[in-house]
Amino acid sequence: MRLADLALLVRAPAALSVPGDVIAGAAAAGRPLGVRTLGVIGSSVCLYWAGMALNDYADATVDAVERPERPVPSGRVPRRTALAVAGGLTAAGIGLAAAAGGRRSVGAALPLAGLVWAYDLKLKSTPAGGFAMAGARVLDVLAGAVVPGAGAPSVGVALRRAAVPAGLVGVHTGTLMALSRHEIGGAPVRVPVATLAVSAATAVATAIPGTRIDVASAGNGRRSSAAPSWLVAQFPAPLRGVVGAVPSKFRTAVTAAASLAYLGTYGTAQARAVRAPSAENVRSAVGAGILGLMPLQAALTARGGSPAVAAALGVVHPLARRLARRISPT
Incomplete structure (x- = not known):
């Protein structure tokens, strides 16, 4: 068994769509x-x-x-090996959560792992499947919000602050699940029409400016439209006033640009599926939606007050698209 086959098994490049969930949640909660x-x-x-x-x-x-070209049915990866890989990675994920964030992070990782296993083994072909996968992405965002540390808000406060970005990521995932049910035989035109409308509404809701939490004051809930105080403190005293007055227009501009990029990738692919809802176009829309989550995450991160981090997420998106040409994310 080759390493390349394992990369195909886990759809390695698609994991680039994961960090933005956690980062968006952390930004919403005011965590650096x-x-x-x-x-x-x-x-x-x-x-x-x-x-x-x-x-x-x-x-x-x-x-x-x-x-039949996938690693397991083609025989390149034994089925029992796929199960062992899944078990080992699950244990590693929970272990990393415990090491990074203790009980707070394990409290998010355990239900996330449970949803993943329940979806794959039982719920996928049921009406609850889409909700389970959307719930997994929601938990991913909330996992970023509840990361502990100096000045971290309480779990309840963190969850409230991250509710909007988590919900929007969940809605996006719901559109993906609706499309993915038609990857083999094609879809009725009403399906991509509906998902495109929901995606457009998601982009608009994301672009609406939010109120940023000052990281240094996250514990007492103080809000600010200036640069985070932890960032300002990194600059020499004469420059702190300038840096601290970074206009909210920059944050708004990055949020809007990332929202447009989200529609430009995922929305365009869905529009093709509306014109011709063939299996090929639906699969392309699903692939675009998996990677199109990245500009949505960037928009939510900027909306939460971290436009520089959001810009970095935006840079990773083209790389993920190039890698997806070699290893399909679906």
């Missing part, structure tokens, strides 16, 4: 991007890869007919 947050990102990536491996284990019989 630190070591603990990076640890939670690693945990979420492991759980994402676990879900992909478990998916191919559970779907081996179906894939033998519909997608």
Whole structure:
């Protein structure tokens, strides 16, 4: 078994869509991007890869007919190996969460892992499947919000602050799940029409300016439209006044640009599926939606008050699209 086959099994490049969930949640809660947050990102990536491996284990019989080129039905990865990979990555994900954020992060990682396994083994073909997958993405965002540390808000406050970005990511995931049910046989035109309308509404809701939390004052809920105080403190005293007065227009501009990029990628692919809802176009829309989550995450991160981090997420998106040409995210 080759390493390349394992990369195909877990859809390795698609994991680039995961860090933005955690980062958007952290930004909404007023948390800087630190070591603990990076640890939670690693945990979420492991759980994402676990879900992909478990998916191919559970779907081996179906894939033998519909997608025989995948690693398990083609025989390049034994089915039992796919299950072992899923189990190992799940354990690694929960372990990383415990190391990075203790009980708070494990409290998000355990239900996330449970949803992943329940979806792949039981819920996928049921009406609850879409809700389970959307719930997994919601938990991913909330995992970023509850990362502990100096000045971190209480769990309740963090969850309230991250509710909007988590909900928008969940809605986006719901559109993906609606489309993914028609990847093999094509879709009735009403399906991409509906998902495109929801995606447009999601972009508009994301672009509406939010109120940023000052990271240094996250615990007492003080809000600010200036640069975070932790960032201002990194500059020499004569420059702090300038940096601290970074206009909210920059944050709004980055949010709007990322929202447009989201529609420009995922929306365009859905529009093609509206014109011709073939299986090929629906699969393309699903792939675009998986990676199109990244500009949505960037918009939500900027909306939460971290436009520089959002810009970095935007840079990663083209890289993920290039990698997806070599390893399909679906």
